[in-house]
Amino acid sequence: MRLSNLADYAVVTMCAASRHCGGERTSATELAAETGLPLPTVQKLVSVLSRAGLLRSTRGAGGGLQLARPAAAISVADIVEAVEGPIALTACVEGVECSVEHECSVKPHWPIVNDALRGALAAIPLTRLARMEEMA
Template identity: 80%
Template sequence: MRLSNLADYAVVTMSAAARHCGGGRVSAAELATETGLPVPTVQRLVSRLTAAGLLRSTRGAGGGLQLARPAAAISLADIVEAMEGPIALTTCVEGDDCSIDHECRVKPHWPLVNNVLRDALAGISLTQLALEGEPA
């Protein structure tokens, strides 16, 4: 399994935004500069992260972006799901048609696997991701 580039960039962007907690708002251009990502990419990420309720955007003088809730209350799973949708390793769990569905003995086990994966990602907070240097 591999995250899309946009999901990876969303984690990087949210980590940069988290480092501004308590310091006011930050612009998409500032986040682009800090992360090394192109401004249009960050703007697209910000739009999706705002729609998912992870960022809050304020227009006008003194406006900008800020986390919609504390960094400790935002998980890696939240960010990945905002970009990729529900965490699922196989499509059969989501109800998509499968040519071997009637013969598959593994299908009943995929929800457990998906839950373990989601729980692992949910156990990593944005606070941890925003730390400089080594992981906590």
């Protein structure tokens, strides 16, 4: 399994946004500069992450972007699902028709695998990634 570039960039963007915790606001321009990501990509991610309830955008004087909840309450799973949708390794779990579905003995087990993968990503809070970034 490989995350899309956009999901990867979303994690990078959220790590940068987490450095502005504590009421301090930032902007898409500032996040792009801090991460080295193109501004249009960060603007798109800010929109997606805001719709998912991970970032909050405030307009006007003193406005800007900030995490919608504490960094410790945002997981890698939250960020990936905001960009990619539900975590699923196979399409058959999502109801997509499969040519071997009638004889597949593995399909009933994919939800277990998907839940384990989601659980692993959900166990990694944004605070942990931000700490690791500082050590690098």
